[in-house]
Amino acid sequence: xxxPEQAFTQIVASHQRALVQLAYRLVGNLEDAKxxxxxAFAKLWLNHERVDNERQVFYYLRKILVNLCIDHxxxxxxxxxxxxxxxxxxxxxxxxPLQQLEEQELHHQLWSCIEALKPKQKVTLxxxxxxGYSVEETATILDCTKNNVLCNVHLARENVRRKxxxxxxxx
Amino acid sequence: MNTIKPMCxxxxxxxxxxxxxxxxxxxxxxxxxxxxxCAACRQKVAAYEQLSAHLTKLAPPTLPEGxxxxxxxxxxxxxxxxxxxxxxxxxxxxxxxxxHALYRRRRLAIAIVTLLLLLSIPTWxxxxxxFMAPPPSNLTQLLEQxxxxxxxxxxxxxxxxxxxxNEPVPVQLLHTALAELLKAQHQDPKIRLGLQQVLxxxxxxEGISLGLGRSAQILGAITAxxxxxxxxxxxxxxxxxxxxxxxxxxxxxxxxxxxxLLLTTNLEGNKL
Numbered sequence: 001x002x003x004p005e006q007a008f009t010q011i012v013a014s015h016q017r018a019l020v021q022l023a024y025r026l027v028g029n030l031e032d033a034k035x036x037x038x039x040a041f042a043k044l045w046l047n048h049e050r051v052d053n054e055r056q057v058f059y060y061l062r063k064i065l066v067n068l069c070i071d072h073x074x075x076x077x078x079x080x081x082x083x084x085x086x087x088x089x090x091x092x093x094x095x096x097p098l099q100q101l102e103e104q105e106l107h108h109q110l111w112s113c114i115e116a117l118k119p120k121q122k123v124t125l126x127x128x129x130x131x132g133y134s135v136e137e138t139a140t141i142l143d144c145t146k147n148n149v150l151c152n153v154h155l156a157r158e159n160v161r162r163k164x165x166x167x168x169x170x171x
Numbered sequence: 172m173n174t175i176k177p178m179c180x181x182x183x184x185x186x187x188x189x190x191x192x193x194x195x196x197x198x199x200x201x202x203x204x205x206x207x208x209c210a211a212c213r214q215k216v217a218a219y220e221q222l223s224a225h226l227t228k229l230a231p232p233t234l235p236e237g238x239x240x241x242x243x244x245x246x247x248x249x250x251x252x253x254x255x256x257x258x259x260x261x262x263x264x265x266x267x268x269x270x271h272a273l274y275r276r277r278r279l280a281i282a283i284v285t286l287l288l289l290l291s292i293p294t295w296x297x298x299x300x301x302f303m304a305p306p307p308s309n310l311t312q313l314l315e316q317x318x319x320x321x322x323x324x325x326x327x328x329x330x331x332x333x334x335x336x337n338e339p340v341p342v343q344l345l346h347t348a349l350a351e352l353l354k355a356q357h358q359d360p361k362i363r364l365g366l367q368q369v370l371x372x373x374x375x376x377e378g379i380s381l382g383l384g385r386s387a388q389i390l391g392a393i394t395a396x397x398x399x400x401x402x403x404x405x406x407x408x409x410x411x412x413x414x415x416x417x418x419x420x421x422x423x424x425x426x427x428x429x430x431x432l433l434l435t436t437n438l439e440g441n442k443l
Contacts, residue, residue, distance in 0.1 A: 012243050017234075024232040033232075038242065042249035107229055128191075129226040135193060150188055157187040161215075161222050 003048045011057060012041050019065055025126050026069040027076075028115065036072060040065040062141045066127075070119045109167050113160040124149055125156035179205075179212055186212060190219035310335040314344045 003011070019040055023033035043064050044057065051057050114122055120142075127138045128149065139149045182205050188194050189202045206213050273280055313322045313335075325331045 009243060012246060016239055016242055020234070020238075021231050030232060030234070034238070034242070034245070038245045038249055041246045042253060045246070045250050046253055103228075106225060110225060110229065125226075129223060130229055132227075150193060151184075153191075153193075154184055154187045157191075157219060157222060161187075161218055164222065165218065 003045065008041075008045060011044070015058075015061055016041075019061060022062065022126070022131060023065055023069055025130055026066070026123060027072055028111075032072065036065060036068045039068055059137075059140050063143060066123055066141060070123060073119050073122075106164075109164060110160065113163045114156075116163070117156050117159060121152050121156035121159070124152040125160070128153045129157075179209060182212060186215050187219045190216050191223060310338045311344060 016037060019037040020030075020033050023036045024030055027033055027036065040061050044051070044061055047060075051060050114125060117125065124138060124142065127133045127141060128135065133141065135146050135149050138153075139146045142149065182202055185194060185198060185202050189199060189206075192199075194202065206216060310322075310325075312318075313325065325335055
């Protein structure tokens with residue numbers, strides 16, 4: 001569909017935060033996340049004939065972004081993520097400082113485990129368990145079957161669970 | 172009929188999906204039946220549920236103030252860069268199409284080039300004709316007319332050269348030519364070279380074909396001594412100063428300098 005300038009501006013405004021967040025969780029760097037999200041919008045503008053409605057815009061943007069992020073991760077290789085945690089956002093108000101510290105360490109460990117996953121498993125886990133997309137939505141974004149999604153998400157959870165249990169046993 | 176009771180490893184791939192509620196009703200019922208009898212798998216499911224709870228708690232990134240201020244401008248910049256690259260690619264593609272079209276019509280292209288070459292042949296012939304114009308066949312006449320260019324091209328023609336070299340030429344005329352050659356030494360090296368070539372090939376009256384140095388010696392000695400016919404060339408001891416002085420005396424009132432000649436006949440600049 002032809003996207004007028006004003007409509008495009010509106011699309012950017014309504015999707016930018018979600019896309020930057022998704023890209024950030026995938027690549028672990030805010031500047032890279034911003035850059036990749038901008039490229040996703042640019043590709044939408046340049047390939048506007050591939051989308052016919054808002055639903056397709058929604059999926060097209062995320063599909064493009066995920067592919068860009070996977071390419072980025074493959075080019076970059078494995079580096080230490082810059083993801084930092086807002087302790088107030090995941091700790092309950094009545095939790096004591098020690099418990100908060102333990103949760104921070106656990107979540108840091110969780111991110112390390114997610115970072116270590118294979119790109120497909122990592123993307124599937126983030127889309128399904130962190131971003132909260134349904135299995136169908138995840139399959140549409142990743143352009144694969146629901147069974148592929150279930151398989152990858154299971155493998156990802158199993159890998160993370162095993163590593164976390166090992167870490168807990170050592171800790 | 173005996174049925175095989177499912178074991179834990181049969182459910183291993185389903186436990187995380189069961190914890191997340193991603194199984195069908197039939198699969199869930201099957202897993203639930205197994206869990207009721209398997210503590211190890213129940214522990215695993217509990218671990219998955221705990222993991223899921225922790226994953227949902229992972230905080231989204233905190234974006235700095237004004238993070239999206241230049242976001243749209245960045246998108247436009249990227250679009251412009253891609254469109255610029257696409258334009259360049261289109262231009263390149265245009266050139267490639269043209270080259271390809273020429274290659275496909277290479278026979279036509281070859282025919283056009285051949286035709287152009289054929290059309291240019293008359294021009295070449297005209298060009299050559301300037302150099303092929305028949306010079307005066309008389310060496311005496313050439314020298315008298317000071318037609319140095321004509322003499323030069325006549326000498327380049329092997330057939331003409333033979334007849335010209337065999338033609339008896341008055342010694343006085345040769346003296347004049349040598350005098351002009353000597354005067355021209357400091358004027359135009361191309362003219363001097365041309366005349367040297369001519370004189371080097373002219374036979375003296377003794378019938379001996381000599382090089383330039385010997386020709387100059389003989390002519391200079393003849394002029395100096397006045398015994399042109401009496402002195403055999405082999406016995407001459409050349410005195411250049413004397414020759415030059417004598418030549419200057421002889422030719423002072425008779426000849427034009429080469430430089431003056433070229434100016435009057437508008438030949439200056441042409442190769443001799």
